[in-house]
Amino acid sequence: MLLSQYARADGTPQIVARDGTEAYEVKTGLSLYDLAMDCLTAGERLRDRIATIGLTGAVDLETLYAEGRLLPPVTHPDPAHLHLTGTGLTHLGSASTRAAMHKKADDNETDSMKMFRLGVEGGKPANGAAGVQPEWFYKGNGTALVSPGAALTAPKFAEDGGEEPEIAGVYLIAPDGTPVRLGWALANEFSDHVMERRNYLYLAHSKLRQAAIGPELLIGDLPEHIEGVSRVYRGQEMIFEKPFLSGEANMSHSFANLEHHHFKYPLFRQPGDLHVHMFGTATLSFADGVETRDGDLFEIEAGIFGLPLRNPLAFTPRGTPEPRTEIRSI
Structure with missing residues (x-):
């Protein structure tokens, strides 16, 4: 359904x-x-x-x-109680993309590749045990969740606005504090890859961007193997098209392990809260040299999820210095 x-x-x-x-x-x-x-x-x-x-x-x-x-297929009446989070380096092939972004001439192995290897070795534990913890990041709350068809807007200080085609799990915390999975959805985990490439310690900043999910929420089990396509259009021209693979058969971590390492924190088990957790990708146009522009259209499609997720890119006007945020005392 x-x-x-x-x-x-x-x-x-x-x-x-x-x-x-x-x-x-x-x-x-x-x-x-x-x-x-x-x-x-x-x-x-x-x-x-x-x-x-x-x-x-x-x-x-x-x-x-x-x-x-x-x-979005589900929203919270109080956007502050919707959490947008995710994990990276979870897909087979994702490490080579990230490592290429972070590689320096004198590196033997990047931290990204080390993290990926940890996942390959211990991300799918047997007999219900907890496996190695993955990379984790925070994107924002419900105010950063964008509807299908609406613009993903890069802030004035952004250096890039790039798509990441992912699968998201959507969870509701029950009155007794138990996380309950509502379903699965396509997600565009919109990020600033130019900022991240400058220094991998900027990854936390690069992820503080909007995101979109949907349009439809899959209720039920997720197949082991999922095939999708990510596209970028500029006007009538398709400037990027590449398949992406997901599902546990194509991942270095099990979903159960990724879910455990998110919800092990009591902070994320508050009754009534809603969670949209994105599970990573190995495909992004930035890695293929695409420089996105204002007005480009992202399209992410995988048949099992129904309609494709489409969002145009909007850059806020740039060319002026980043305004200083002024803080006042009460």
Whole structure:
């Protein structure tokens, strides 16, 4: 089952579900967040609740997409309680891309490659044990989550704005503090790769950018092997196209290990919080020499996730010095 949300005339979310080619409204006035929280309180599965309340009128998702009415498949009513985070160096092949960005002439092996090797050796532990911890980063809260079709905006001080085609897990923290996975979605883990390349210790800064997920949320198990395509368009011309692979068969870590090392912190097990956690990639146009420009369009597609995720790039006006942030005392 795939779930999505669009904005009604009054701006409130309407849940949409589909199991095949046809999409239908779910008979509820609740957002997906509120419906899922209600299911957790009642001890009921989301899929079963939707089957009980039923579906109503058919929906043309492509038309809603074109009209700019699609929302992220799930949002939090208080954006400060939605956490955008991720892990890197998790995919076979990802280390060579990162290592090339961080390589210096006198390096024998970059820290990125060392971290990747740790994952290969201990990222998929047997018998339920905790494996080696991965690289981890913070992107922001719900204010940085962008709808499908909306612009990913690079701030004035950005040196780059580049796509990263990823799979994200979406999690809701139950009233008893247990993380519960709602589903999986395509994600564009938008980053500043030029800044990161200057010094890998700038990675934390380079990740503090917007991100997009969706348009649809996959409810259920994720296949071991996933094939997708990442594209960049400039006007009518496609300037980049490259396949990407994901799923555990193509990763150095298991999802269970990556989830454990995120949710082992009590900070991330606060009841009612929503988490969007991105699991990394080995494919990005920056590594192939693409220099993105204002107005370029990113498209990330993998059939199992339904509609592709499309977002234009917007650079805020540049050419003037970065303004100093002034702090005042109360």
